[in-house]
Amino acid sequence: MRRPITAYALAGLCALATAAGAETASGGLAPFKIVAADGTDAIPDPLTDKPGDPAAGAKVVVNRRQGNCLGCHQISSVKSEDFHGEVGPSLDGVAGRWDAAHLRMIVVNPKHVFTEATVMPAFYRVDGLSRVRPEFQGKPILTAQQVEDVVAYLTTLK
Amino acid sequence: MPSVPSPLAFAAVAILALAVSPHAQDTSSPRAQDTSERPAWQEHGIKPQSPDSPFGEVVSGLYFRSKETQAMQADDFNNPGFLAVEQGEDLWSKVDGAAGRSCASCHNEAATAMKGVAAAYPKWNGKLGKPVNLEQRINICRSGALKAEPWAFGSPELTAMTTYIRNQSRGMPVAVKVDGPMTPWFDRGKALYYQRNGQLDLACASCHEKNHGKYLRADFLSQGQSNGFPVYRLRDQRLVPLHERMEGCMQDVRATPYKPLFDEFLALETYVAWRGLGLPVETPAVRN
Numbered sequence: 001m002r003r004p005i006t007a008y009a010l011a012g013l014c015a016l017a018t019a020a021g022a023e024t025a026s027g028g029l030a031p032f033k034i035v036a037a038d039g040t041d042a043i044p045d046p047l048t049d050k051p052g053d054p055a056a057g058a059k060v061v062v063n064r065r066q067g068n069c070l071g072c073h074q075i076s077s078v079k080s081e082d083f084h085g086e087v088g089p090s091l092d093g094v095a096g097r098w099d100a101a102h103l104r105m106i107v108v109n110p111k112h113v114f115t116e117a118t119v120m121p122a123f124y125r126v127d128g129l130s131r132v133r134p135e136f137q138g139k140p141i142l143t144a145q146q147v148e149d150v151v152a153y154l155t156t157l158k
Numbered sequence: 159m160p161s162v163p164s165p166l167a168f169a170a171v172a173i174l175a176l177a178v179s180p181h182a183q184d185t186s187s188p189r190a191q192d193t194s195e196r197p198a199w200q201e202h203g204i205k206p207q208s209p210d211s212p213f214g215e216v217v218s219g220l221y222f223r224s225k226e227t228q229a230m231q232a233d234d235f236n237n238p239g240f241l242a243v244e245q246g247e248d249l250w251s252k253v254d255g256a257a258g259r260s261c262a263s264c265h266n267e268a269a270t271a272m273k274g275v276a277a278a279y280p281k282w283n284g285k286l287g288k289p290v291n292l293e294q295r296i297n298i299c300r301s302g303a304l305k306a307e308p309w310a311f312g313s314p315e316l317t318a319m320t321t322y323i324r325n326q327s328r329g330m331p332v333a334v335k336v337d338g339p340m341t342p343w344f345d346r347g348k349a350l351y352y353q354r355n356g357q358l359d360l361a362c363a364s365c366h367e368k369n370h371g372k373y374l375r376a377d378f379l380s381q382g383q384s385n386g387f388p389v390y391r392l393r394d395q396r397l398v399p400l401h402e403r404m405e406g407c408m409q410d411v412r413a414t415p416y417k418p419l420f421d422e423f424l425a426l427e428t429y430v431a432w433r434g435l436g437l438p439v440e441t442p443a444v445r446n
Contacts, residue, residue, distance in 0.1 A: 035357060083376040084373075085375050086373040086374075087374070119369070121357070122359065128361055130413070131408075131413040132357050133409075133413060133414050136356075
C-alpha cells in the first residue's frame with residue numbers, strides 16, 4: 001500500500017521562495033517526498049539534482065563535525081580511522097540490507113524506519129527538536145548534498 | 159590529617175600524571191581508551207536498592223575506566239583530586255566574612271561533623287521550600303553564618319569545599335531521599351533525564367541507560383552515576399562539578415544547557431543520585 005505521506009518541510013518552501021538556489025544548509029530544507037515501500041517509509045527521489053558522490057560521502061561519514069557516523073557505527077572500509085563506536089550496528093553490508101530509498105530515509109530521519117526509541121539522530125530535520133543551540137537552530141546536521149553523498153557512499157557498502 | 163598527602167608529593171604526582179597521560183593536554187582529540195582496554199564493569203556494582211531502578215546492576219563510572227585511571231583514583235597520593243581536598247581543608251578553618259567565623263567555628267572537625275552528610279544531598283531545605291545541593295548549602299552558610307560573599311559556581315573555592323566535604327563521606331552509600339516534598343523534584347528530574355535535547359536529539363538515557371558499556375567513539379559509556387563528583391577529569395586536569403559535567407553533555411548534543419545551580423539541574427541531580435542509591439561516595443573520583 002502506498003501511503004501518500006507527502007512531507008514538504010515548511011522551511012524548505014520558505015527557502016525556495018526567498019533564496020532559490022541558495023545553499024540549503026544555511027537555512028531551510030529542500031523539499032522531499034516520503035512514500036511507503038516494503039512496509040516502511042522511504043525517500044525514493046534524491047534531495048538534490050546533483051548525484052551523490054560516494055568519495056565525498058565517505059569524508060562526511062568520518063568527519064566528527066558532520067556525519068560522525070563512526071561515533072556509533074563500525075565500518076571496515078575505513079578501518080584506518082580510529083575509534084569506531086558500538087552504539088549502532090556495523091554498517092558493513094548495509095547496502096544489502098536497505099536500498100537507496102530506505103538508506104536516504106534512515107539518514108534523513110531514522111524514526112520513520114526504526115522506532116521512535118532509536119537513539120540515531122535525524123540528519124535532515126529541523127522541527128520537533130528541543131533546546132537546540134542558537135547556532136544550530138533551523139539547520140539540519142547535514143546539507144541535502146551531504147545526505148546524498150552519504151547515501152551514495154552507503155550504497156557501496158555491500 | 160594523616161590521610162592527606164603533602165603538597166610536595168602532589169607536585170611530583172602531577173608531573174608523573176602528565177608523563178603517563180599523553181593526551182591530557184590535547185583537548186581537541188578524544189581521550190584514548192581504545193577497545194583493547196575494554197573495561198570489565200560487570201559484577202563490580204551493587205543490586206538496585208529500588209524496584210523502580212532501570213538497572214540490573216548499579217555500577218560506578220569507575221569501572222568503565224581504564225585500569226590506570228582506576229589505580230590513580232585508588233591511591234590518595236596519586237589521585238590529583240586530593241589537591242582540592244587539601245585546599246578545602248585549608249578553607250574549612252579559614253576565617254572569612256563580616257562575622258569573623260570559619261566553617262570550623264560552628265562545625266569543628268569536618269571529619270566528624272561532615273561524615274555522611276554529603277551522601278544525602280541534594281536535600282530538602284524547609285526554610286527555602288526546595289531542595290539544595292551541597293554547593294548551595296555551602297553558600298547558605300557563607301552568606302548566613304559567615305556573612306561572607308557566596309562563592310561563584312565553578313570557582314576553585316566552591317569546588318574545593320564541595321570536594322572536601324564530600325570526601326568526608328567517601329565509602330559511604332549514596333542516600334538521597336526522594337519522598338515527601340522531594341517527590342515533585344524527583345519527577346521533574348526523571349522527566350528531564352528522558353527528555354531528548356539538541357540538534358542531535360539525545361536524552362541522558364539514550365547513552366547512559368540504553369548503551370552503557372558500549373564504545374562511543376573514543377570512550378566507554380558509563381551509567382552516568384554521580385557518586386564520584388566533583389571528579390578530577392584527566393582531559394581538563396582539574397576538578398569538575400556535576401552541573402558543569404551536565405552542561406558538557408548538553409553542549410555535546412548541541413543543546414542549550416540549563417544553568418548550574420538552577421532548578422532543572424537540581425532536579426536532575428536529585429534524580430541521578432537516586433539512580434545511584436547505595437553506590438559508595440568516591441569523591442574525588444578520577445575520570446577521563
